[in-house]
Amino acid sequence: MTRNRLYLLFIVALLAGYTYLTWALNQQHEHSTFTPCVFKNATGIACPSCGSTRSVLLLTHGDLKSAFMLNPFGFIIATIMLAGPFWILYDVISKKNTLHGAYQKFEQALKTKWIAAILILLVVANWIWNINKGL
Amino acid sequence: MDSQKVDLYLMTNAKFFQPQHLNYIRERLLLLDESKWFMIQGIDLKDPTTILIVSIVAGSLGIDRFMIGDTGLGVAKLLTCGGLGIWALIDWFLIMDLTRQKNMEKLQQFLQ
Numbered sequence: 001m002t003r004n005r006l007y008l009l010f011i012v013a014l015l016a017g018y019t020y021l022t023w024a025l026n027q028q029h030e031h032s033t034f035t036p037c038v039f040k041n042a043t044g045i046a047c048p049s050c051g052s053t054r055s056v057l058l059l060t061h062g063d064l065k066s067a068f069m070l071n072p073f074g075f076i077i078a079t080i081m082l083a084g085p086f087w088i089l090y091d092v093i094s095k096k097n098t099l100h101g102a103y104q105k106f107e108q109a110l111k112t113k114w115i116a117a118i119l120i121l122l123v124v125a126n127w128i129w130n131i132n133k134g135l
Numbered sequence: 136m137d138s139q140k141v142d143l144y145l146m147t148n149a150k151f152f153q154p155q156h157l158n159y160i161r162e163r164l165l166l167l168d169e170s171k172w173f174m175i176q177g178i179d180l181k182d183p184t185t186i187l188i189v190s191i192v193a194g195s196l197g198i199d200r201f202m203i204g205d206t207g208l209g210v211a212k213l214l215t216c217g218g219l220g221i222w223a224l225i226d227w228f229l230i231m232d233l234t235r236q237k238n239m240e241k242l243q244q245f246l247q
Contacts, residue, residue, distance in 0.1 A: 001205075009208075013211065013218075016218075020219065033210070036216075036219040036220055037209075037220060038195050038216075038218045038220035038223060039195045039196070039216065039217070039220075040145065040209075041220075047156075047195060047196065047216050048196065048216075049213060049214055050214065050215040050216065052214070052215075052216075059237070076214060077214055090246060103207050105208075106207060107206045107207045108226075110206040110207075110210070111204075111206060121230055123213065
């Protein structure tokens with residue numbers, strides 16, 4: 001993927017993420033059972049990332065422990081959403097491509113067998129935990 | 136390379152590439168050295184139909200993106216539950232062409 005395409009995708013994803021988060025923050029108190037997850041709507045079973053919206057919402061209130069207990073993925077998403085805009089801004093202003101370089105290194109690392117195996121195990125474990133929690 | 140071999144390769148592998156690239160592939164393969172034949176045959180090409188089925192079944196987990204080698208986007212898709220389902224839906228229509236593009240990129244390394 002080229003540098004500009006990655007940054008464009010990143011910015012679109014961040015905008016969509018923040019829009020959704022703002023909407024979810026306003027919806028929070030109405031205790032609706034709405035879920036945008038297609039997997040859960042189709043099968044009735046939680047997917048590996050079900051609950052990450054609620055987890056990020058808890059993080060915005062500073063409730064680290066319950067956020068982790070709900071879904072640890074919330075931490076990854078919150079980190080990306082917080083660091084992403086600054087990283088892109090830094091790259092655009094200084095005309096560097098540190099984010100693109102990091103993205104490519106990350107992709108290469110994921111193609112290493114043992115790293116991929118560990119991450120897959122973690123995701124599956126989180127999935128089982130999710131189902132047990134009945135998210 | 137022998138034109139018979141090239142035609143055989145194209146006949147068996149045409150479905151892995153975009154139609155507009157087939158002529159280019161044929162021309163480049165004809166110019167290629169005979170010794171690269173085995174390497175060309177050894178390339179791990181992904182079947183667009185298989186990937187489409189994977190995308191329909193497990194698209195919201197990002198497995199389709201992982202399989203075609205877009206690991207970064209695969210992780211993004213997994214973390215967001217297929218982009219809240221919207222991205223997963225869009226990918227049902229994009230993934231076959233993307234697979235063909237990725238196959239072309241793999242072959243391109245040997246054609247230069």
